[in-house]
Amino acid sequence: MIGCRCPVCLSPDPRDRRTRASLYVDDGVFPFLIDTATDLRSQCLREGITDVGAVLYTHHHADHILGLDDLRRFCELRQERLPIYGPAMTLEILARMFPYAFDAKAQAAAYVRLLPYPVENAFPLGKLTVTPLPVPHGQVTTFGYLLERDGRKLLAYLSDCQAVPEEILSAIRSVEVLIIDGLRDEPHPTHLTTQQAVKVARRADARQTYLTHLTHHKSHRDREADLPAGIAVAFDGLKIALD
Amino acid sequence: MIGCRCPVCLSPDPRDRRTRASLYVDDGVFPFLIDTATDLRSQCLREGITDVGAVLYTHHHADHILGLDDLRRFCELRQERLPIYGPAMTLEILARMFPYAFDAKAQAAAYVRLLPYPVENAFPLGKLTVTPLPVPHGQVTTFGYLLERDGRKLLAYLSDCQAVPEEILSAIRSVEVLIIDGLRDEPHPTHLTTQQAVKVARRADARQTYLTHLTHHKSHRDREADLPAGIAVAFDGLKIALD
Numbered sequence: 262m263i264g265c266r267c268p269v270c271l272s273p274d275p276r277d278r279r280t281r282a283s284l285y286v287d288d289g290v291f292p293f294l295i296d297t298a299t300d301l302r303s304q305c306l307r308e309g310i311t312d313v314g315a316v317l318y319t320h321h322h323a324d325h326i327l328g329l330d331d332l333r334r335f336c337e338l339r340q341e342r343l344p345i346y347g348p349a350m351t352l353e354i355l356a357r358m359f360p361y362a363f364d365a366k367a368q369a370a371a372y373v374r375l376l377p378y379p380v381e382n383a384f385p386l387g388k389l390t391v392t393p394l395p396v397p398h399g400q401v402t403t404f405g406y407l408l409e410r411d412g413r414k415l416l417a418y419l420s421d422c423q424a425v426p427e428e429i430l431s432a433i434r435s436v437e438v439l440i441i442d443g444l445r446d447e448p449h450p451t452h453l454t455t456q457q458a459v460k461v462a463r464r465a466d467a468r469q470t471y472l473t474h475l476t477h478h479k480s481h482r483d484r485e486a487d488l489p490a491g492i493a494v495a496f497d498g499l500k501i502a503l504d
Numbered sequence: 505m506i507g508c509r510c511p512v513c514l515s516p517d518p519r520d521r522r523t524r525a526s527l528y529v530d531d532g533v534f535p536f537l538i539d540t541a542t543d544l545r546s547q548c549l550r551e552g553i554t555d556v557g558a559v560l561y562t563h564h565h566a567d568h569i570l571g572l573d574d575l576r577r578f579c580e581l582r583q584e585r586l587p588i589y590g591p592a593m594t595l596e597i598l599a600r601m602f603p604y605a606f607d608a609k610a611q612a613a614a615y616v617r618l619l620p621y622p623v624e625n626a627f628p629l630g631k632l633t634v635t636p637l638p639v640p641h642g643q644v645t646t647f648g649y650l651l652e653r654d655g656r657k658l659l660a661y662l663s664d665c666q667a668v669p670e671e672i673l674s675a676i677r678s679v680e681v682l683i684i685d686g687l688r689d690e691p692h693p694t695h696l697t698t699q700q701a702v703k704v705a706r707r708a709d710a711r712q713t714y715l716t717h718l719t720h721h722k723s724h725r726d727r728e729a730d731l732p733a734g735i736a737v738a739f740d741g742l743k744i745a746l747d
Contacts, residue, residue, distance in 0.1 A: 263545060263577040264554035280546070299542060299570065302506060303523070311507035323573035323602075327542065330566035334506040358601040359566075 262477050269477040276481035276496035281324040282420050282474045284440065285310055286408065288503075291387025293317065295406060295418055301328025308498060312338065315386060318347030319420055320403035321354040329359055333373035342374040346391070348404055349379035389415075394429045396422035399451030407433055415503045416440070417467070420474050423451050425461045433465050438501055443472030443494075446479065455484070462492055471495040505720050512720040519724035519739035524567040525663050525717045527683065528553055529651065531746075534630025538562065538649060538661055544571025551741060555581065558629060561590030562663055563646035564597040572602055576616035585617040589634070591647055592622035632658075637672045639665035642694035650676055658746045659683070660710070663717050666694050668704045676708050681744055686715030686737075689722065698727070705735055714738040 262270055269277050281298035285308070293315040298304065305311075313335040319325055336343055345352065355377070356363045362373045378384075383392040394405035398421045405419035417433040419425065419441045433439065443458035452474065453461065462470040472484070473495040484494045505513055512520050524541035528551070536558040541547065548554075556578040562568055579586055588595065598620070599606045605616045621627075626635040637648035641664045648662035660676040662668065662684045676682065686701035696704065698715065705713040715727070716738040727737045 263548045263574070264581055299573070300546065303543065303546060305506045327570045327573065330542070330570065331506070338507055 265477060267477060269480050272480055274481055276494075277477075278497065279475060279477075280304060280497055283325070283328075284418055284420075285313075286389075286416075288387060288389065288410075291315070291389075293386065295319065296325040296420070297328035297332060299324055299327040302331040304328075304497075305331070305334075313343065314339070315343060316345045316347075317386075317391065317404075317406055318345060318351045318355070319405065319418075320348065320398065320401055321351045322401075322421070325421075326351075326355060326358075329355065329362065329375075330373055332362075332375070333371065336374050337371055342376045344376045344378055346378045346380045346384070346386075348393075348395075348402065350401075351404075352377040352379050392432065394419065394432060396426065396429060397424055398422050405429070407436070413437065416501075417465075421451070422453060423449070424453070424457075425465075430461070430465055433467070435466050435468075437468045438503065439465060439467035439470040440473050440495060441470060442474045444474055445476045455487070459489065459492055467491075469493070471499070471501070508720060510720060512723050515723055517724055519737075520720075521740065522718060522720075523547060523740055524571075526568070526571075527661055527663075528556075529632075529659075531630060531632060531653070534558070534632075536560065536629065539568040539663070540571035540575060542567060542570040545574040547571075547740075548574070548577075556586065557582070558586060559588045559590075560629075560634065560647075560649055561588060561594045561598070562648065562661075563591065563641065563644055564594045565644075565664070568664075569594075569598060569601075572598065572605065572618075573616055575605075575618070576614065579617050580614055585619045587619045587621055589621045589623045589627070589629075591636075591638075591645065593644075594647075595620040595622050635675065637662065637675060639669065639672060640667055641665050648672070650679070656680065659744075660708075664694070665696060666692070667696070667700075668708075673704070673708055676710070678709050678711075680711045681746065682708060682710035682713040683716050683738060684713060685717045687717055688719045698730070702732065702735055710734075712736070714742070714744070 280300035283298035284295040291314050292312050294313050295317045362375045390409045392407040395402045403421045408416040414436040416438045417436045422442050441458045442453045443455045444452035446455050470492040481494050523543035526541035527538040534557050535555050537556050538560045605618045633652045635650040638645045639648055646664045651659045657679040659681045660679045665685050684701045685696045686698045687695035689698050713735040724737050
């Protein structure tokens with residue numbers, strides 16, 4: 262954190278240097294992002310990401326959207342408008358913030374050009390089926406997403422939530438990989454604590470769980486030491502094989 | 505650049521790894537930023553910047569503003585709303601994009617809280633006098649800024665311009681340090697080329713000039729090799745002593 266000299270902010274462990282939460286999904290057919298974190302450009306350069314075909318947005322908070330303009334490069338490489346999916350309110354806010362990105366008349370291939378698709382129900386994306394998972398997060402409802410293929414529940418992503426309602430628990434039950442908000446040990450009005458996230462993971466019977474959207478209150482190593490088997494701590498650059 | 509494998513993008517020279525253009529001015533009395541580049545958080549962490557008391561905005565293009573939300577940390581450390589200065593249109597666009605940052609009723613100290621001051625003429629900032637320098641940049645007029653103290657023209661910053669009008673040349677004449685848009689060698693509709701920037705620097709009789717807002721078309725080393733004495737190439741982390 263800027264201007265902080267706590268042991269985690271000064272830690273030499275690269276896993277304690279965190280940029281904003283985001284996920285890149287590449288199934289070899291249709292690569293896409295969940296959110297465009299403010300750090301999107303440096304994240305793409307760091308991970309060698311050279312293609313993005315779409316974005317799923319969870320919600321409109323600054324840390325999840327301010328990399329949007331850097332999608333321009335993927336529009337340029339693909340020579341097309343990128344489809345973006347998310348809650349209707351999120352897409353409306355993005356259109357208010359970045360009107361030039363949604364201007365159908367704008368033809369400059371070097372600029373970001375987006376096609377908004379508000380979603381509420383499951384929809385296909387490449388070979389996957391994507392199901393929005395509405396969850397409470399302070400004053401807003403954010404979307405988590407469940408990714409399925411051939412009847413397998415491959416991945417559930419719930420980056421910003423203060424609770425996981427029963428119907429969402431049912432939807433993600435027995436998911437192979439769960440990535441879930443586990444902000445810190447201390448309670449927070451809009452995010453799950455570590456222990457709340459662990460409880461959700463157990464109730465959902467997730468095969469493997471990763472905690473994300475983490476603060477500097479505890480080091481990566483100390484966090485992992487406190488977690489049960491099957492639950493780990495995500496870090497920048499973490500790669501998860503789904504096959 | 506994302507998805508580029510040119511020699512500059514693959515260069516091992518750290519000066520060839522460029523984040524978005526921005527400037528931090530610290531006169532020991534009142535530290536401030538010119539623009540909040542998308543990379544603001546990582547730039548502050550990299551340079552150990554722990555205090556910002558104000559921001560001067562040049563214009564509203566994405567690369568110059570999308571770090572705005574990261575000012576929250578400086579609001580929190582100072583326990584105050586940060587004043588921001590710039591063209592009226594820029595501040596209006598920022599208020600449309602980030603309404604929560606300008607909401608006088610919002611009291612949450614952990615969020616970004618700004619006080620907008622549209623400027624046209626010279627104004628005091630700490631011990632400095634700041635003069636806006638309107639310059640053309642495609643469809644918009646951007647502000648450069650001249651910083652003066654005790655009658656000395658310390659610094660002129662002109663990060664985005666396609667030309668420098670005569671009255672601006674007069675205003676910055678004999679400036680000690682000029683930082684100026686020198687995008688690339690090839691012409692561009694909204695930015696100065698290297699040669700155009702060199703010509704402005706000579707006509708302004710700047711003591712020392714740095715080119716900024718640079719593309720990946722040429723390495724830092726090759727750029728510098730082509731420049732006359734008194735004109736250098738800026739790079740991430742460059743520090744300039746004004747005293």
